[in-house]
Amino acid sequence: xxxxxxxxxxxxxxxxxxxxxxxxxxxxxxxxxxxxxxxxxxxxxxxxxxxxxxxxxxxxxxxxxxxxxxxxxxxxxxxxxxxxxxxxxxxxxxxxxxxxxxxxxxxxxxxxxxxxxxxxxxxxxxxxxxxxxxxxxxxxxxxxxxxxxxxxxxxxxxxxxxxxx
Numbered sequence: 001x002x003x004x005x006x007x008x009x010x011x012x013x014x015x016x017x018x019x020x021x022x023x024x025x026x027x028x029x030x031x032x033x034x035x036x037x038x039x040x041x042x043x044x045x046x047x048x049x050x051x052x053x054x055x056x057x058x059x060x061x062x063x064x065x066x067x068x069x070x071x072x073x074x075x076x077x078x079x080x081x082x083x084x085x086x087x088x089x090x091x092x093x094x095x096x097x098x099x100x101x102x103x104x105x106x107x108x109x110x111x112x113x114x115x116x117x118x119x120x121x122x123x124x125x126x127x128x129x130x131x132x133x134x135x136x137x138x139x140x141x142x143x144x145x146x147x148x149x150x151x152x153x154x155x156x157x158x159x160x161x162x163x164x165x
Contacts, residue, residue: 036156040163041108048105049160055082056120056151063127063144067137075131075140079124087121116154123147 041049059082066074106114123146130140 034159036159037110037112038161039109039113039158040161041105043162045105045108046160046162052082053151059124060144060148064141067140067144070137072131072134076128079127079131083121083124083128087125110158113154113158116150116157120147120150120154123150 059078062078063075066072066078109117123143127140127143127147130143
């Protein structure tokens with residue numbers, strides 16, 4: 001069982017609270033109507049987002065496995081693999097271009113969604129930092145849980161649909 005005090009940003013706490021309330025309503029059958037915020041984006045961007053989400057999920061699982069093996073280098077490498085290139089320079093990796101997708105998607109995404117994505121990327125950067133510091137695996141796993149809480153909150157809050165191009 002996890003113990004200790006954990007500092008959680010207020011926005012994440014609110015999103016997690018929303019998730020619990022939403023889950024309670026869904027489980028009790030309170031409403032069959034879709035209550036998540038719709039984000040309309042072009043099909044190519046929707047596919048890009050879905051691919052990235054699968055990468056976050058797969059990498060989270062690989063990070064968990066690497067922590068169980070005590071392989072700090074693998075944890076750091078895997079965590080940075082899902083951090084966008086434009087953020088990597090400050091996280092010990094190389095920066096790179098995004099081919100314009102970032103700017104276009106940033107214009108289409110709600111501020112709340114963007115804040116969650118920044119928090120997610122910061123979480124993976126923190127995992128890499130902890131691994132490079134050779135932190136105890138349980139500390140890395142706690143950070144992974146905090147990072148995945150952002151995923152849970154985002155999926156409970158938003159849904160993507162395809163915009164007409």
